[in-house]
Amino acid sequence: MKSLISETHSITPRRPAFDFSKSSLHWIKDDPIASNILNVIHPITPAPERWFCQTFREALPYIQDEKLKQAAIAFIKQEASHSYGHTLVNRQLHIVEQHLQDYLKLLDWIFDDMIGSNPLGIKLKNEKLKKHWLKTRLGMVAAAEHITGVLGHWVLNAETLEKSAIEIELFRLLQWHGAEEVEHREVADAMFRSMSNSITLRTASAVFIFPLFSILAILGIYQIMEKDTEFPQPFKIRDYLRAARQDRVPKAQMLLKAGMRYFNPKHSPLTEGNTQQALNFLKKMGS
Ligand SMILES: [Fe+2]
Numbered sequence: 001m002k003s004l005i006s007e008t009h010s011i012t013p014r015r016p017a018f019d020f021s022k023s024s025l026h027w028i029k030d031d032p033i034a035s036n037i038l039n040v041i042h043p044i045t046p047a048p049e050r051w052f053c054q055t056f057r058e059a060l061p062y063i064q065d066e067k068l069k070q071a072a073i074a075f076i077k078q079e080a081s082h083s084y085g086h087t088l089v090n091r092q093l094h095i096v097e098q099h100l101q102d103y104l105k106l107l108d109w110i111f112d113d114m115i116g117s118n119p120l121g122i123k124l125k126n127e128k129l130k131k132h133w134l135k136t137r138l139g140m141v142a143a144a145e146h147i148t149g150v151l152g153h154w155v156l157n158a159e160t161l162e163k164s165a166i167e168i169e170l171f172r173l174l175q176w177h178g179a180e181e182v183e184h185r186e187v188a189d190a191m192f193r194s195m196s197n198s199i200t201l202r203t204a205s206a207v208f209i210f211p212l213f214s215i216l217a218i219l220g221i222y223q224i225m226e227k228d229t230e231f232p233q234p235f236k237i238r239d240y241l242r243a244a245r246q247d248r249v250p251k252a253q254m255l256l257k258a259g260m261r262y263f264n265p266k267h268s269p270l271t272e273g274n275t276q277q278a279l280n281f282l283k284k285m286g287s
């Protein structure tokens with residue numbers, strides 16, 4: 001049987017050491033706005049990544065493709081590490097601990113209760129229905145992983161940011177996470193396709209997930225900017241556009257175009273990003 005995983009490298013779980021003790025909210029020294037836009041990645045990440053892991057764990061017993069199974073296990077380990085890394089930053093950034101608890105609770109509710117194993121807290125008893133819900137969640141994880149792969153490629157190539165005066169440890173975390181997202185970007189798509197050939201389900205999952213993550217990201221950025229004690233101010237579109245023009249945050253057009261590409265039924269995650277670039281970065285990082 002031909003594996004649904006085409007890449008030849010084996011995905012490696014890593015746990016690089018970080019020291020966030022000197023990290024601060026405004027880690028792009030001359031740009032608190034771009035810092036805060038990118039800071040949303042820390043509170044927004046842990047809950048969905050735990051949900052990816054839980055969904056994959058439930059799907060593993062159904063996977064016959066051994067190469068895919070091994071890739072999925074490595075994926076779970078990588079996502080667990082990412083979730084832990086961002087949780088460490090959340091503890092360091094007092095704004096998250098002190099002011100974003102309701103936001104974190106909302107994320108927990110969405111990913112643990114609303115679209116977790118028991119949708120809206122309802123325990124599914126019918127086996128067919130249970131399996132269909134699992135396939136739906138795999139479709140949603142695949143759509144979310146399309147976004148993370150695209151963002152991973154962006155951060156690996158964020159040269160302008162790299163050349164700016166930045167606090168390097170937080171940037172290292174973003175690039176490590178981004179590189180691993182590129183490294184494992186075909187796994188969620190393969191997991192979904194191994195259990196479902198429904199293009200309708202794949203499309204519907206993305207129609208739900210893309211706006212969900214966009215709204216959660218915007219909501220998180222609003223809250224961080226509003227609660228920032230050193231530089232409190234409302235989030236304004238023109239500030240985002242300025243930061244995007246300077247290549248300090250991903251451009252909306254780039255994200256929109258990437259989102260549209262996903263709706264091609266034949267879309268392959270491997271047409272996004274560059275595996276070799278990601279692996280070279282991870283090697284150089286020494287993780
Ligand atoms: Fe991740």
Ligand SMILES: [Fe+2]
Pocket residue numbers: 079145148180181184
């Ligand atoms: Fe991922």
